[in-house]
Amino acid sequence: MALTRRALATGALTLGLAAAIAAGPTLPAAAQDDDTLTIAYNVSIPSWDPTVGPSAVNPTIQGIYRSVFDQFIGQSPALAIEPGILTEWGFTDDNTKIRMVVRDGVTWHNGDPLTAEDVVWSLERAGTAETGNPIQFVWSKVGNFAIDGNVITADVLEYEPTLFKWMAFLTGYVLPKAYYEEVGPEGFAEKPIGSGPYMVDEFQQNAFVRLKANADYWGGAPAYETVIIKFVPDATSRVAEVESGASDVAFDMPYEEFDRLKEKDGLSGVTTPVSDIAMIFLNDVGPMLDENVRKAAAMSVPKDLLIDRLLSGYGVPISTLQTPEYDAYDASIEVPYDVEQAKALLAKSGFGPDNPVKFTIQTTRGFKPKDYEMIQAIVGAWRRIGIEADIEVYEIAKHYELRAADTLAPAAFYNWGNAIGDPATSTGFAMFGPSPHSVWDGQELIEAIIPLWGEADEAKRIEGWKAIDKMIADNAYVIPLLQYVQPIIYADTVKVTPNVSGAVMPSLMEPAS
Numbered sequence: 001m002a003l004t005r006r007a008l009a010t011g012a013l014t015l016g017l018a019a020a021i022a023a024g025p026t027l028p029a030a031a032q033d034d035d036t037l038t039i040a041y042n043v044s045i046p047s048w049d050p051t052v053g054p055s056a057v058n059p060t061i062q063g064i065y066r067s068v069f070d071q072f073i074g075q076s077p078a079l080a081i082e083p084g085i086l087t088e089w090g091f092t093d094d095n096t097k098i099r100m101v102v103r104d105g106v107t108w109h110n111g112d113p114l115t116a117e118d119v120v121w122s123l124e125r126a127g128t129a130e131t132g133n134p135i136q137f138v139w140s141k142v143g144n145f146a147i148d149g150n151v152i153t154a155d156v157l158e159y160e161p162t163l164f165k166w167m168a169f170l171t172g173y174v175l176p177k178a179y180y181e182e183v184g185p186e187g188f189a190e191k192p193i194g195s196g197p198y199m200v201d202e203f204q205q206n207a208f209v210r211l212k213a214n215a216d217y218w219g220g221a222p223a224y225e226t227v228i229i230k231f232v233p234d235a236t237s238r239v240a241e242v243e244s245g246a247s248d249v250a251f252d253m254p255y256e257e258f259d260r261l262k263e264k265d266g267l268s269g270v271t272t273p274v275s276d277i278a279m280i281f282l283n284d285v286g287p288m289l290d291e292n293v294r295k296a297a298a299m300s301v302p303k304d305l306l307i308d309r310l311l312s313g314y315g316v317p318i319s320t321l322q323t324p325e326y327d328a329y330d331a332s333i334e335v336p337y338d339v340e341q342a343k344a345l346l347a348k349s350g351f352g353p354d355n356p357v358k359f360t361i362q363t364t365r366g367f368k369p370k371d372y373e374m375i376q377a378i379v380g381a382w383r384r385i386g387i388e389a390d391i392e393v394y395e396i397a398k399h400y401e402l403r404a405a406d407t408l409a410p411a412a413f414y415n416w417g418n419a420i421g422d423p424a425t426s427t428g429f430a431m432f433g434p435s436p437h438s439v440w441d442g443q444e445l446i447e448a449i450i451p452l453w454g455e456a457d458e459a460k461r462i463e464g465w466k467a468i469d470k471m472i473a474d475n476a477y478v479i480p481l482l483q484y485v486q487p488i489i490y491a492d493t494v495k496v497t498p499n500v501s502g503a504v505m506p507s508l509m510e511p512a513s
Helices: 015-020 059-068 116-126 177-190 235-246 255-261 293-300 305-310 340-347 373-386 396-404 427-431 443-455 458-475
Strands: 036-041 073-075 081-083 086-091 097-102 142-148 152-154 198-202 208-213 226-231 249-251 265-280 357-363 385-393 411-417 479-490 494-496 509-511
Touching: 015 255, 036 235, 073 509, 081 255, 097 116, 097 208, 097 411, 116 142, 116 152, 152 411, 226 305, 235 255, 249 385, 255 265, 255 443, 255 479, 265 373, 293 340, 293 458, 305 373, 305 458, 305 479, 340 373, 357 373, 373 411, 396 411, 427 443, 427 458, 443 458, 479 494
Parallel strands: 036 226, 036 249, 357 385, 357 411
Antiparallel strands: 073 081, 086 097, 097 152, 142 152, 198 208, 208 226, 249 479, 265 411, 265 479, 494 509
């Protein structure tokens, strides 16, 4: 049976999913009209609570979460901060209190009004360690909330300069107090409700989620009545999905496939530099305790070659965890590509091609374009200088589990997202040992970072983070690789607005005129 752009073979898995799911739940048949949009997504939703668990900080999932739930503060596709559920927010002049105003007229998907009480409950819950919010150490810095109509005030228990930025970022979602307390965590997971542009209609773990438009959405009803998001972790299968017409939109496929598909009749493509970066975490265990090994590993990665040969030129090489768009980007910080110096450093520690240093490097495969192939190439470059690394493939969810437990391998590939561009959310949380998102526990780095968490002088804070970035680069505590350029392929019947955060959102898509 031939597949059309808007139809799936009844009772069978699509061509694209066949490679990804050998057996599983039956996918819904897509409506054969312009009211339905089908997207092949590269990751599944592990939980419908966007505020708890390690996966809550997965940047890729946020596009789905933002379709169902609203954040305290909004963000445009160009990353500009804008009103969300809060229409006003800020610190008092002495930074001892915060004041927020809740938007009027917002309703939950069950018809109940969204109130200031929901906002306070969501913030208090996020700041309570027992709830498992991975950003709890930010949310817990305000308390003693008071409500006067739609106005909320609270005490600053510890000054956090990025507090309101986080309200537009990971885990910064408003949840329905009364409904959540009525149904409990399990009931909420089975039937989640938010206040976002789409409502969850049906969900099958690791297979798909079907969303229905929220006609009463405060920001205006979305363009598509129905959205089907199919979870297709295999990149080849996502290519097949969009090429066969089984999906209208697919993203994060190999760039050579993007270049091929965008020229096909009926398809279009767009690439956008996004706020995700490719990096290799270095865990302070085993051989990574040797600075010569770390530095040699960092300076022997041929970043330009990776971008040119594997990513078809789509990517920006970086030497810190900041991209050119971030607040603390410093172009003067550079880790040179120097194979001979790398060999000399390894020789100082007694290593070389005849006596290689050995460790494991972990990576995803197909989650990001050419992720596995990049690590293969890096391992090949390392082998030539005296580093023998065994590749271990894992799913992205496993990465979060291992990182939270500080049990990553000595080296681990990851894509780090920082949609708000603040150095605290890139360098800070990735490299501050006590953070659940870091695996480098060096005391010198911890002590250097601590004063910046509460620095009220913004210029001094940013310069402080630049100094931290230089310290990290000089000591090779992490290996930044590149800023991603996100490839999206879509049917000519769809108009796609790219999102610089990298979050692929159906609310940013509409039928092409």
